[in-house]
Amino acid sequence: MVAPVLAAGPRHAVDVRFRLERPLDLARTLGPVRRGRGDPCLHVAGTDAVRAARTPEGPATTWVRHEGDELRVRAWGPGARWAADQVPDLVGEGRDPDELTALLATVDRPEVGLLRDLHRRHAGVRVPRTAAVVEALVPTILEQRVTSAGARRSHRSLVLAHGAPAPGPPEVAGRLRLPPTPARLARLPSWTFHHHEVERRRADTIRRVATRGRALDAAADLPLDDAYRRVRAIPGVGPWTAGGIGGVALGDPDAVVVGDLHLPHMVSWLLRRVPRSSDEEMLELLAPYRGQRGRVLRLVGLAGAGVPRFGPKRVNPRISRL
Template sequence: MTTTVQTPREATWRPDWPLDVRRALSPHRRGHGDPTLQYTADGAAWRTTSTPVGPATVRITVHAGLVSAQAWGPGAEWAVDVVPRWLGADDRPEGFAAHLHPLVDRLHRSSPWLRIGSTGRVWDALLPGVLEQKVTGIEAHRTWKQLLQLAGEPAPGPAPAGMRVVPPAERVRAVTDWEWHRCGLDGARRRALLAVAGVASRLECDDHTDCEDLRRRLRSVPGIGVWTAAEVAQRAIGCPDQVSTGDYHLKNLVGWSLAGRKTDDAGMLELLEPWRGHRQRVVRLLGVGGTMPPKRGPRMAPTDYRRF
């Protein structure tokens, strides 16, 4: 049988900063082997996405500073047009006072590639965000891969083997309790996921959606708290000021990097206050070159809910 590959939509774009595609897309990668984001030996980045008109696969390459994007699938035209936004073209770092702390200043100078991108797709960030609630990254990434294998559509076009598109909300609602159990999803996250799937279309953003409006709408859904709302806002609309309070590790990364001590969420926000408007930018920089306190005691162990 002969398979016909759709002619891709194509676009090129030249950023005015030293773009690093892998680092720009890293907030969207859910562990090694994420079926929605892969890199190939030729240096290309492959990413799948939902769009308002259907799924799409995008291939991104960079040569001599010129970004080339190709896209396949029903949403190809939409997807290829938003690639610059994915990579940070809409971010505005002007006015960022990095000099207020020597570490932040040094990291800012050594990371000229850093821009905060935005996907324009709430559901693509919300589904994995719910899976990551109150569990280890290992657990969340395992469940993410299994859910995509179970319910995700195969990636359109000549994507690397095994790539999948985030399943639409109606497909998520159709997953049975037994299938959720096989994916390793506990009851609390399952209920939250079904709640957001029931109102997914009303949560999507447009060019006029601001961070606070999106966070308010997300938090109106049972099971969605401040952490998940912030994580989604950071990715979907590129909020440069959103901080993920309630994160198990972040408060100590910020506290130890900026003040040499552990802290709580209130202390973290106090330390970040001088950069209000750019607090997420500081967090991203500390993720590149900040420090964590020395590890003492046992780590939080993953729980395999499939055994229960």
């Protein structure tokens, strides 16, 4: 399917070209991986993306450019070869979107026409897979019970304070940071997390994840059921958090987030024009799409249909001032 030609260069640089078999929307495919526009680990601009990550072989910075039916890739750092080889999986090249097309052809529901149209319009949106479980868990834990904006500020603050410079030339990696190592996170006291607007409950969960970092990252190579079982064995990591990393680290096209404040309402509003719903009703609506529910949820998000709002806007307290 993919026939890369590798040429090792100076400073651990690796150059790769991959031919794509299907359309790719690089920015939207990497949307779930990126933690907002201010993510210090991943920058995306049009058809270019630059990512700093810790691989099994060491730190790496990976630059990806989408050109027609090809991806141009260059990577730097001790983990450059691993990171470059992993790019097709990162952008979902091995996960077939035609599986959703085939499933939609078998479902007799009023919303199927809308989903088919959304699927056609967003044909280039794939299911990414970073294979970096801890890297995905930490910002997802930060999102527990707070607004997305607040969680992203905490993530950025933690990475800037406790991460490391990304490898590679300054013109590519200069504004990027590697995420903190699990060992670093495991040693941070709760009061340090407090400075990053993270209370003790989430801080303790992050430290538990960090102390099991090697076993958790190895879960990416397990069958999905076993991977989820290992992740959910960590106290503080429930269905919401596990579902949140499924479509990022594990490449699961069926990943479903339950326990979210907004997602059931979004699904209900788009699929049946009812503005309020519950997890149970959402799962019932998604049942015909089992196996591809993560893709359906992504289409719901891409549809951008605003749900009518009720009640006051949620505001997080400043934990560092408590």
